[in-house]
Amino acid sequence: MVIINNYSEFEALLGKEIGTSAWHTITQQQINQFAEATLDHQWIHVDEERAKNEGPFGATIAHGYLTVSLLPFFWHQIADVQNLKMEINYSIDNIKFAQPVKVNSQVRLIAKLASIVNLRGITKAAIGVTMEIEGEKKPAYTGEVVFLYHFKD
DSSP: OEEEOSHHHHHTTBTSEEEEOOOEEOOHHHHHHHHHHHTOOOHHHHOHHHHHHHSTTSSOBOOHHHHHHTHHHHHHHHEEEOSEEEEEEEEEEEEEEOSOOBTTOEEEEEEEEEEEEEETTEEEEEEEEEEEETTOSSOSEEEEEEEEEEEOO
């Protein structure tokens, strides 16, 4: 895990891979709970029997937005940004889904600092993200997540 205490420490990572999270298994329970929370009960996600017999993937798949919602979980395994007054999720940009995540797949995140700007004392950091699926050539998605960090000093 990388520890970041201020803008200059963050800026030193520009263009570099910051790190890789641990693997996380996407379970049917997690998919079902996400479906309940978002009211998205499409059969490809929640009907195991139908997905197995009629679906193109032979199993249920995670909602794309479920995998995106895991960004903060994975990011906090990669970087510990300290000395903060506040951290704000600013945007998620250019997410491109390349492959569905089947139930019981393991996924992890690779993060790279794509850009960083000092906005009058607030750090705007764009993190390039790739969600890998264990054993697959293509990632689940690629894109950028942008955070605003207000450091104490």
